[in-house]
Amino acid sequence: VSGAFGGHEALTLLLAVQEIEASATCERALLVGFEDITERRQMEKHLAWYTTEIERSNRDLEGYAVVASHDLQEPLRKIRAYGDIILSEHAQALPAEARSYIARMVDAGARMQTLINDLLGLARISTSPARLVPVQLSELARLVLLDMELAISEAGATVQIDGLPTLEGDALQLRQLLQNLVSNALKFRGAAPPVVRLHAEDAPTPALPGAEDGAPWHAIHVTDNGIGFDQRHAEAIFRPFQRLHGRDSYPGTGMGLAICRKICERHFGFITVRSALGEGTTFTVTLPNRALVALGRAA
């Protein structure tokens, strides 16, 4: 009930009516209770507005990232192309030292290109609409392993898939998620041949705003026997461009796990990691079985 009540400003009251057992003195009795929920309603409204506002501003930012990385490529492409031309057509005219400096500039340009592409990849996940359809994760994982056949055999790795669930998600994004996690497991391998295991279990409803009690959630684990890392870096490794190793020892821009986290967020879930130096790593992806239903967002 909303309205102005005797001298107060507009209030929202929760009205509960219950019939109570008749007694000797009266035939029918009703118990009527009022609760002032004005403040709660205002909080909810404010929170909803705030959430929409944050989502909008994130989308804006990511839209800018797409445009910016696109515009950044334009001059970079020319730096590289004219550098290539100098090296291929005028190399003899240059002293060896000058040639080597230009070669370094061209290399640095190539590296920057990779950084921009990866940033663009991250921004695109946030700006392209996630298409939520039922996805068989075991089948998806099988396809990922097929794609990675060469890398897996070169690493001498064993990758095992154990009963992954079917859940609602964007097949392309989930595929990238699994691929990034498996390829990380291969990249950061130790001396022993890599053993990677993908398995899942039911997860309790997480304490997320709006999460409906009892809706099914899954925890998907990707476990490896690789070099691991100190658990205190567990949060940092999901940040864009974050690396724990030098570029020379392990290639890559440090964007893979940031993309994984973004994909999980786009599926209303989250990703965590357990690791210890020299003792392998387990990434856990926690996702709702039906994202929109689990978070009360179904249309």
Add this chain to the structure above:
Amino acid sequence: MIDAVRPITILIADDDAEDRDLAQRGLRAARLDNDLRFVSDGDELMDYLFRRGRYEDPATSPRPGLLLLDLQMPKRDGLSCLKELRANAELRALPVVMLTTSSAEKDVFDSYDLGVNSYITKPVTFSGLVDAMRAIGHYWFRIVELPAEVSK
């Protein structure tokens, strides 16, 4: 090797002077530079194709055998030009290759939707550009059959 008796006109529509220069160098390295023409915006492109203004004389403005088209151009963008020339009976068979920096899904989709023949993201290295030009030339001037009015 290009047919010496029949120089093939390649028209390049790009608003960026350096990109026009790189395209020319790329086509030269791929030995496809025997008759290159350049326009630097959408209006100029349409004037060329429809032989208006300073492109009136067919002798100095020959019909291109291939159009390399940039997406973002001032005055009139590549998609709008593509749409108009695909609606024109004389020009609809002209091979058009998008050569652009954009790899956005929407740009790719819209280009094919409007009837582009190929969509190429500008290669980031010069050797990549030469390879692309060589492949384009080989495909359009050696492999495929085109209707007579286009190949003339």
